[in-house]
Amino acid sequence: MTVLQAAALAAVALTGGGVVLATDPVRQTLVLGVFGIALTMLFFVFQAPDVALSEIVVSTVGLPVMILLALRKVRRQERDRKEEGE
């Protein structure tokens, strides 16, 4: 195992823990992006550039957009419900 590979593994472990420890969902989404970059580096240094490309597009574009939009929808619904209750 090269130093790069060990560093990539460590980065995945650290940022993965970060995703779990971040409590606010919006912040969690951002940390998830960093975790995605770490995974991309991991796949790249383990010589899987195809998977690295998939990971980078999913973790930077596909997933965060869906999560953020769903969060927005949920919050708006909560706010509307509160307004109705008043």
Next chain:
Amino acid sequence: MTRRTRLVMFGIAAAGLGVVLIYGLAGLPAFGDYHGVYGHVIDRIGVTERHATDLVTALNFDFRAFDTLGEEFILFGSVLGVVLILREVRDDHERPRQQEAEEHSFAGASAALRAMALGLIPTLIALGVYIVVHGQITPGGGFQGGLILAAGPLAVFLAGRYVRMKRVAPHAMGEIGDAAGAMGYALVGLGGLVFAGVFFKNFLPLGIPGHLLSAGQIDVASVAVGLEVSGAFLVAWSEFLDQAILVRRNGAR
């Protein structure tokens, strides 16, 4: 269930998992020690028999093209599910909201963000097209390139112009891309059945390895998947965006 019971149950499960994990890890081959036979076979025949230099794409779109057909329709089916569920929630209140959305722009969309989005749009589309059509030569292919392509219109939204994003990439365009891509991929398989006698057997000229038009069906399949993926993500995103921006609950202001 009390906290104590949960902790005890977790403790038992964690100990069991730990034992199995350690036992399994002890039996692993050494780091970098590769025992697969299939990989070596693909390595040897990829360039000579399929004229593809990126073997991962060759595997996805030729050797195991049938598996990818299944994956294609998983994506197609999931997007269909998202659309069905989200449209159920939608009501007649959408139409008046169009006006509101027309005026919608982010307070946070600064001039710098808009300028960056303007630069991003052509870059993303060019990169997406490049990755889709070069799937058989370099890492990448339909899935990766398709998502990058779909991110192009998303950059218009990033610049705070949601309705313009719908004009650049209308809903119908995403739907047509999704459907045409899924159909195109199935047609590649049928072409093999008709012209070569076996479903997904290559029936197109192989060309010269490393050239843009080479590796037979891989390039065509990659373009079909690219269309499908970009269409699928555009449809899913715009459904979510409609929900988040246009639609409000009935009766709410």
